[in-house]
Amino acid sequence: MTGSSVDALTFDCGDPKLLADFWCAALGYEVSDSDETGFAIRDPSGRGWDVLFLIVPEGKSAKNRLHLDLTPPSTMAEEVARLTALGATEQRLVEEGGSRWTVMLDPEGNEFCVLRSRSERGS
């Protein structure tokens, strides 16, 4: 049987515009819709998932159980610097099982990881 399809990845947040602007710049997405309850952003190439940012009353209370892993266009270090300038926070560098990635927080503290680029991974 054909399965469901992913319509969007939704973030609960306090400031949808703040997060939409950050993630648009991070991913090269564009705002596709907005109103007083939230923002929708999409990949102009049509490849990536849509992402929604919806206002919720409660704040973040624990480490997220879901997070995005990103492949940088150039190098991990350059992308970490670019995302930091956009409002993200570098949390820590992890080296594990021959792999390496940087854990970062978006402007509302949502964890995400910047992996090594394809060229840095040698593939």
Add this chain to the structure above:
Amino acid sequence: MRARGSALALLTVSPSTIYCLTVDCADPDRLASFWCETLGYERFETDLQAEEVEIRDPTGRGGDLLFVPVPEGKSAKNRLHLDLIPPSTIREEVLRLEALGAAAGEEFEEAGWRWTVMRDPEGNEFCVCARVDGSLGALP
């Protein structure tokens, strides 16, 4: 709602791409099986750590899902969740996913959408959605 331009100046810089959505869990194998059945995804081999399971859309659309074991349990409502469009009606898909181990919660209708909140076998929230006008997904 109205469409708005984004920070076009920043688009001159090559952006990151989403490699995957990673899900912290207690039982990666079980959760990967549930989500493969839910989305029609398939497992594939990568250079993963032991017990990690990665699944992808065989048509190449969307991102992969990666399930990694963590020691801590879920302690709060997730701040991130997936919204799904069913291949049939919301009701039929909710029944199918319940049979796979999901739990159905509240139903909502707002801003032209109807959706049912569900939880996967480890309690991660997701929604099965359709547009009320029938343009995406189907009712009831």
